[in-house]
Amino acid sequence: MKKKFNPVLLIAVLWLAVSVFCWLKPAQEISDSERRKLDQFPKLTFSSAMNGGFMEKFESASTDQFPLREGLRKLKAAFSTDVYLQLDNHDIISYEGSLEKLNGPVSETSLQKAQDKLQSLHTKLFPDSKVYFAIVPEKGYYIPESAGYPLTDYAEILKLELPFAEKIDLSGTLTLDSYYLTDSHWRQETITETAAQLAAAMGVTLSADYTAETVKEDFLGVYAGQSGQPVRAESITILRNDILDGCTVYNHETGRTNGLYDLEALGNRDPYDVYLSGAVPLLDIENPNATTDKELVVFRDSFGSSIIPLLCEAYRHVTVVDIRYIQSIALPNFVDFHGQDVLLLYSTGVLNNSTMLR
């Protein structure tokens, strides 16, 4: 008698079909949601096979290049949070719809290194300048302890002092709503009070007269992709006025001159690059309509991108330095330090991982 076909065997057929798909599918370069380059299949050589390098790279490439990986990542995230009821996926939690990363403990070593690095900048580059120091709290600082998440002790990082600098406390001007729901950064339209406070502490005044313009409606921040969880897209808004519109920004890396807002960058993997073109080592901003003749040098991280345009209003010239992307030892070749005011503006995250400061 002929045996009946058992549907379990369909699994084998499907399995084989996916396997064929794996072999034939063209490799992808980039994961947009994770904002990273995907591993590519390695070339087989005798030495790479013998030392295991080929196998290691093949394993990571076959995982990165798996067909329908994006959908599978979302399925995994949904299973982990909706079925297993886990409170995070890839260390990203969701508190009242706002995604935040569990960044681990405070590193005293890192804080000490940051302090030493900034001290050495002061000694070597701008010993005669008036120096201001402000720490940007990450949004986890505004998630209450009662929510029960093992968040970084941001308050501990905010206590960091630099003996040569006047400290400006920004924490009182911000709330959880000051940040994007799906991204680590603050929203420019919510930090005008923060900018005003910074300016006031540095002896200048901002008009606080801006026109808000929404330039992107479907922004998904870095945490949206990393978490794989379904989240609503947000908008990106830029603040403009005549003075800000008159500013020009020279990018030392590309040699291009632009405005404060790089609208072309809205098409980048990280649309937050719209503010001062994102991760750039060195910028010079000229403001012909400045309300003062003062100059400012800002040492900053990515949080600076959206607040510096607001500060520009009061300064004739602003130099923006990101020593995550340029060796500080090389700065005298590009920046003329001649007693300008200096603002050291760093987020808690960078201070707690200060090895990235070069």
Add this chain to the structure above:
Amino acid sequence: MLFSSIPFLYYFLPVTVLLYWAVPKRAKNASLLLCSLFFYGWGEPKYLLLMALTILWGYLSGLLLERKPTKWAMLLSAAAPIAALLYFKYTDFFLGMFSLPLQHIALPIGISFYTFQILSYLADVYRKDAKAQKNFINFAAYVSLFPQLVAGPIVRYQTIADELDSRSVSQEDVIYGIQRFLIGLGKKVLIANVLGELTAAYRAAVEPSVLFAWLYAVAYAMQIYFDFSGYSDMAIGLGRVFGFHFLENFNYPFLSASATEFWRRWHMSLGTWFRDYVYIPLGGSRCSRIKWLRNILVVWALTGFWHGAAWNFILWGLLFAALLLMEKYVKLPKGISHVYLLLVVIFSFVLFGASDLRQFGADFAALLGLRGLPAASTESLYYLRSFAVPLLVGILGSTPLPKQLAGKLENKLPVPAWNILRTTALLILLVLCTAYLADGSFNPFLYFRF
């Protein structure tokens, strides 16, 4: 190559199965051997030669022992694989004991498993319990068989001797194999790996607490069980797809009411190996009390030592020796005995999982509240909430309840409905496991010390 990896599931396995089905019957063992060597070479290319030499030694020794089954021939035959195991696995341990400079010799994956398989083969031929395998390809395929090569179970030659020479694969075998493999994959990826994240979080804890120590201890015992039994399920399932019937390796060990019973249900292939090839040849229990005591201690010290070249593994084995001896004289009431066993197993795996005795001391003191730690912390409460469901799934999954439920459904439903339900469930399992793997989730390999 891990079974729970994209390269294995979607590159190696389909090609291997297709090749196996495509070749004529007489070439099936050769195709399995070829694929097994590729599988082993993928992770350990430099140790392929070692494995090949060990296989050749085992093959020739088997033929010799069949002709001249003398004690000296047996000892000589066993000496080479044992020497290789001692050199690669235990050199640094012994050097360390005498404070000599360590050699940092890399441990060939699976060496403990394939060495024990060869030793059992040689012993069986010597005792005339099995005939020597005349076909080198068949013997090499037995030793290197990829389904059980890196994480067991230890398949004794007698178990599959007939199937090595001739076997067939029915539709039922393939269905059973797929089902068993996917259940094992689910145990590994969806339970063991997830609980592994909790145990890793404990090791990186900022706010240690008594609660966190207990969470770790329970999660680690579950992780080890689901990882190990998951691997065994996958091995048994793969074996069946290729026509082999491997023996069971786990039988709901957490249901046990004594350490003695636990070892009848836990890693059964290792337990029976030590019983048949060490304990009984030493005299077993049919000897003087002193010798019997010696036999128990030797067997359990070796059992611990087999798991890893460190004192905590030896102590782990000896702990069970002490418990087994105690249980000969002390009988606990039924309800209490189960609680006792669970506590003993949980504590024993804390010892097993420690990197050294100092870490075990710290873990153990934390469990007993002797480290001055708070009862709970924000961190431990967070992980309790975050892993409550996976832990519950683990606890339920370690009992026969899921199997009983499936059995009831199978009996109640018409065959076509049951087949569709079963297919759907297995498909969901495969897709979910693939989703976890494609996501690059935590996927540790626990057998690097075996």
